[in-house]
Structures are given as structure tokens and as C-alpha cells.
Amino acid sequence: MDTQKKKYVKPIITKQKTGFISKFGKTGLLTVLENIDGVSIEELVEKYNSPLFVISERTIRATQRKALRIFKTRYPKVQFAWSYKTNYLNAVCLIFHEEGSWAEVVSEFEYDKARLLGIPGNKIIFNGPHKPKSALLKAINDGALIHIDHFDELFSLIELTDEINKTANVAIRINMDTGIYPKWDRFGLNYENGEAYEAIRRIMITKNLRLAGLHCHIGTYVLSTDAYKMAAYKMTELYKRIKYEYNYQLDYIDLGGGIPSRNTLYSYYLDASVSIPSFEDYADAITSGIIEHGLKSDELPLLILESGRALIDEAGYLITSVVANKRLSNGKQAIIVDAGVNLLFTSFWYKHKISTTEFYGEVRDESVIYGNLCMNIDVLRDAVYLPPVPVGKQIIFHNVGAYNMTQWMQFITPRPNVVMIMEDSSVEIIREAETLEYITQLERVPKKLQKK
Ligand SMILES: *Cc1c(COP(=O)(O)O)cnc(C)c1O
Numbered sequence: 001m002d003t004q005k006k007k008y009v010k011p012i013i014t015k016q017k018t019g020f021i022s023k024f025g026k027t028g029l030l031t032v033l034e035n036i037d038g039v040s041i042e043e044l045v046e047k048y049n050s051p052l053f054v055i056s057e058r059t060i061r062a063t064q065r066k067a068l069r070i071f072k073t074r075y076p077k078v079q080f081a082w083s084y085k086t087n088y089l090n091a092v093c094l095i096f097h098e099e100g101s102w103a104e105v106v107s108e109f110e111y112d113k114a115r116l117l118g119i120p121g122n123k124i125i126f127n128g129p130h131k132p133k134s135a136l137l138k139a140i141n142d143g144a145l146i147h148i149d150h151f152d153e154l155f156s157l158i159e160l161t162d163e164i165n166k167t168a169n170v171a172i173r174i175n176m177d178t179g180i181y182p183k184w185d186r187f188g189l190n191y192e193n194g195e196a197y198e199a200i201r202r203i204m205i206t207k208n209l210r211l212a213g214l215h216c217h218i219g220t221y222v223l224s225t226d227a228y229k230m231a232a233y234k235m236t237e238l239y240k241r242i243k244y245e246y247n248y249q250l251d252y253i254d255l256g257g258g259i260p261s262r263n264t265l266y267s268y269y270l271d272a273s274v275s276i277p278s279f280e281d282y283a284d285a286i287t288s289g290i291i292e293h294g295l296k297s298d299e300l301p302l303l304i305l306e307s308g309r310a311l312i313d314e315a316g317y318l319i320t321s322v323v324a325n326k327r328l329s330n331g332k333q334a335i336i337v338d339a340g341v342n343l344l345f346t347s348f349w350y351k352h353k354i355s356t357t358e359f360y361g362e363v364r365d366e367s368v369i370y371g372n373l374c375m376n377i378d379v380l381r382d383a384v385y386l387p388p389v390p391v392g393k394q395i396i397f398h399n400v401g402a403y404n405m406t407q408w409m410q411f412i413t414p415r416p417n418v419v420m421i422m423e424d425s426s427v428e429i430i431r432e433a434e435t436l437e438y439i440t441q442l443e444r445v446p447k448k449l450q451k452k
Contacts, residue, residue: 007359009361009362030354030355030356030364030384030385030386031353031355032355032356032357032358032359033355033356033357033396034357034358036054036056036317036421037056037058037059037421037425038421038425039421039425039427041319041357041394041396042357042394044319044419044427045319045321045394047427048417048419048427048429049416049417049433050319050320050321050338050339050394050416051318051319051320051321051337051338051339051343051416052318052319052416052417052418052419053316053317053318053319053343053400053404053405053416053417053418053419053431054316054317054318054319054418054419054420054421055089055091055092055315055316055317055401055418055419055420055421055430056315056316056317056420056421057095057315057420057421057422057423058421058423059314059315060092060095060096060311060312060315060401061095061099061423063310063311063312063314063315064080064095064096064099064101064311065099066279067080067279067307067310067311068080068099068100070279070280070283071283071286071287071303071305074283074284074287075283075287075290075291075300075303076297076300077300077301077302077303078302078303078304078305079100079102079252079302079303079304079305080096080099080100080101080102080304080305080306080307081101081102081103081104081123081125081254081304081305081306082096082097082101082102082103082104082306082308082311083104083257083306083307083308084103084104084105084106084110084113084114085105085106085107085110085308085403085406086257086308086309086311086312086402086403086406087308087312087316087401087402087403087405087406088110088113088406089405089418089430089431090113090117090430091420091428091430092312092401092430093113093114093117094117096311097117097119102119102123102124102125102304103117103119103123103124103125104124104125104127104257104306105124105125105126105127105128106126106127106128107128107130107131107135108131108132108134108135108138111124111126111135111138111139111144112138115138115142120142120143121139121141121142121143121144122142122143122144122145122169124139124142124144124145125144125145125147125215125254125304125306126139126144126145126146126147127147127149127173127215127217127306128147128149129149129150129186129187131146131149131153133156133160136153136156136157136160137160137164139168140157140160140161140164140166140168141164141166143169144169145169145170145171145212145213146168146169146170146171147170147171147172147173147215147254148170148171148172148173148189148199148203149173149187149188150188150189151189151199154172154199154202154203157170157209158206158208158209161206161208161209162208165208166208167207167208167209167210168208168209168210169210169212170203170209170210170211170212171211171212171213171214171215171252171254172188172189172196172199172200172203172211172214172215173187173188173189173215173216173217174188174189174190174191174196174214174215174216174234174235174238175187175188175189175190175191175216175218176190176191176192176216176218176230176231176234177191177192178218178224178226178227178228178230178231178234179224179226179227179230180218180219180222180224180227184217184218184219187217188215188216191234191238196238197238197241200238200242204242204246204248211242211248211250212250212251212252213250213251213252213253213254213301213302213304214235214238214239214250214252214253214254215253215254215256215304216231216235216254216255216256217255217256217257217258217306218231218256218258219258220257220258220309221258221260221261221265221309222258222259222260223260223276223277225277225281225282225284225285226285228255228282228285228286228289229285229286229288229289230289231255231286231289232253232255232285232286232287232288232289232290233289233290233292233293235253235255235289235290236253236289236290236292236293236295236301237293239253239301240293240295243299249299249301250301251301251302252301252302252303252304253290253301253302253303253304254303254304254305254306255286255303255304255305255306256305256306257305257306257307257308257309257310258307259279259282259307259309259310260272260276260309260310261309261310261312261313261314261399261402262276262313262314262399263309263313263346263350263351263352263353263399264350264351264353265349265350265351266349266350266351268351279310286303286305287303290303308402308403309402309403312401312402313399313400313401313402314398314399314401315401316399316400316401316402316404316405317396317397317398317400318339318343318344318396318397318400318404319394319396320337320338320339320380320394320395320396320397321337321338321392321393321394321395322335322336322337322389322390322391322392322393322394322395323336323337323338323372323391324336324391325388325389325391328368332365332366332367332368333365333366333367333368333386333388334367334368334369334370335367335368335369335370335386335389335395336369336370336371336372337369337370337371337372337380337395338372339371339372339380339416340371340372340373340375340378340380340411340412340413341371341373341377341378341379341380342371342373342408342409342410342411342412343371343404343408343415343416344371344380344397344400344404345403345404345407345408345409346400346402346403346404347379347380347381347397350399351381351384352380352381352397352398352399352400353397353398353399354369354381354384354386354395354396354397354398355395355396355398356386356387356389356393356394356395356396357393357394357396358393360387360388360389360390361387362387363387363388364385364386364387365385365386365387365388366383366384366385367381367383367384367385367386368381368382368383368384369381369384369386369395372412372413373411373412374412380397405418405431410434410439414433414434414435414436414438414439415431415433415434416433417429417431417432417433418430418431
């Protein structure tokens, strides 16, 4: 039991400012976070330095299991495939694979990474607009699921499988109007203008191509569940058409990713926890779009999902430390922390939830959080109500597990440690902090510039 007396905080009166959210709105987002999964943040910083990325094994597993359960209770045949580009640190991928996920990759680099982690070809979904010949050959030989993006790729596959006389497992990526604008039509083949079906016809008459499924990925951070329902409906319509026209049953339809995480977009006034549909809502929409077609249970396709951000964002934290406090010329409070936008790419479009490790009183002032780069664009948050946080103390950014540890840039400073808090609360480094030697090891100095 906590027997410590609460600290006395002097009552204060703050002037109401019209146009700003009260403490129940924006300012309420600031919470005190002393530890992550029982591990003290202060100790983490002492041992692994600041800034520091932290990933929670417990949260990954819990989120993945919950998501799978939500889909499996609504549809009998479900398979998840982990979207590597969302976070391809080996430890992260291995947890998803242990939980039963296949790999979803979009480049030869990611393909090789999945193979190195021991994922067999038939559990790798190979998406993306550029699959070099070398990568296609590997994928054909490994029996990977190659998702064709355009006709040129289809023609190369026909050529390659002919050359080596092997059958490739393929699907086509389909883009369609789901009511999401601007339309995502740069990837895949179009549904409405018949392009997708033309590709299907060509595949069906090609000896060495086996059509295994249909794929779409309608966007990212898609807020409309109706869009998913429409996508699932149209995909199943194609699936049925192939079934009746060719008397051929595809293995799967793949609805891609794009389900939002609990992060709030800059353009949104209300917090994501109250403004975005739940994971259940998305699962309802997708599965009902398929089920509405009235297929019998043995006619139903396997439903594949490639959810990325919704499954990993909440497992990630970025711990930063305050370097300085300033007042800008307009009187606004400015806080400089030791990590920049090169590490927290997603701060360009999200208002990440923020915590401090201690309670610094009720007085909060509109503040801007700057990073440590000598660049004007380096703003981690342009307006947030914060108490004065002392130099050396931590500010923690929540929900940073998706797209930061893959899109981060080495810029001005080396990238920091990434640790994982394991289920038993032990801490493991899963990616070491970069060093000067690491960063310069690929550089070569021309002879005439070398010191004699
Ligand atoms: C990026 C991507 C995903 C994952 O998207 P999220 O928005 O993170 O869920 C899934 N499938 C494909 C093809 C992708 O390109």
C-alpha cells in the first residue's frame, strides 16, 4: 500500500483562455509515467542513456492476440502477416512470428531479412512496386506469395518462370474506389476500369503462374470503416467471379493494413481514443463485406490482414531528456530535448501523447518542444500545455512503435539504443546505439586526401 503523503500543491487560479481546451481536453493528455512495464524510467536512462527507444514485449503480444481474437470471432479463417516496413527490428519481427504472423515485405532487403529470420517462402507476402529480377527469382524459387503491382511485373514474371521453368505463386494488388480521396491508385491494378480482371485473365492462361489470391491495401490511417467494407465486398465479388468463370477457388483475399493506431493526427481536435473507430469496428466492416456474399463455409477464402501501425505503435516509447528551457520572444515556453525529428518522424503528423516522470504542479503553460537538431523544422510538438520540466528530467513520447525505427535518419548525431522490456521485466538491448566508427565504416577517403 502507498502510505506516502501526497505532496502539497498550492491552489492556483488560472485565467480561462477562449479557444483553448480545458484540462479535460488537450492538457489532460499529460500524464505522469514513472516506469514502463514496472521498469523505472530513471534507471533505464542511467543504464542505457537518453534519448532511448523502449519497446514492450508484453504490449506487442497483448495487442496482437487481441486483434487476432477480434477477427477470429467474426470470421473462421484468418491469417496475419507482419508488415516489416512498420518496424523491422529483428526482435520485433520474431515476436510477431512467434504469435503466428507471416511476413509482409516490400523490398528485396526486407525479403532477405524475413528469410534470415527463418521464415519460409510460403509464409512471405511480397508486395511493393519494385521487385528487382534477383528478388523475383528468389521469391519464385522459395514459393513466396508474389503480389503483382503492374503489368510490367506480370510480364517479367511470365518471362522468368519460363526461363527457369518453375511455377510462381502470385496474387494481384487491386486498387479501387472505396470513397477515400485522394484515391490510392498508384499501387496495383484498377478494379473499376477492368484492368484488374484483365490481369487475372492473363494469369489464368499462363502455365507457370498460379493465382493464389487477391490483395488490396486501401490507404493508411484510414478512418472510414465503410471503406474497408466496400473493399472487402469488391474483393469478394472478384473472388466469386473467378470461382464461377474458371471453376477455380483462390486461397485467400488480403485486405492489407491501414487501420489507425491510437495516435491523434495534428488536424484532429479530439484525442484519438475518442475520435477513431475501434479495432472491432474495422473487423466488423471487413468480415461483413465478405460474409454478405453468402458463400458456403467451404467456399470462404482465407482472410489475410497486414496490419502494421495498429499492432505496434502502442508498444513503443521514446524517452527524451530536457536540455534547456527558454522563453520565446512572444512569451511562449520552449523546451529543448535531446532527440530530434530525425528520430521521431511521426511527430510531423501526430500529436503524440506525452508524459513526464514526475508531477510538476498544476501550472501549465502553452509550450513548444524542440529537438536537438540545429534546424528550424525540428519541432517535436508545436503546442502542448506543459509545466516547467527541469533540465535533465525526462519527457516521454508514447505510441512511437510504428514507422520511427524504420524511417529514422542518421543525422547530426548517431542513433540511440533501442531496448525491449521483456515479459518478465528484464531489459534487453535490441539495437545498440550507433558509434562514430559504425557510421563512418563505409566511407572511403580518396588517396590524395589521405594524410601521408
Ligand atoms: C505499409 C503497408 C502495410 C501496413 O500499413 P499500416 O498502415 O501500418 O497498417 C500493409 N500492407 C502494405 C502493402 C503496406 O504497404
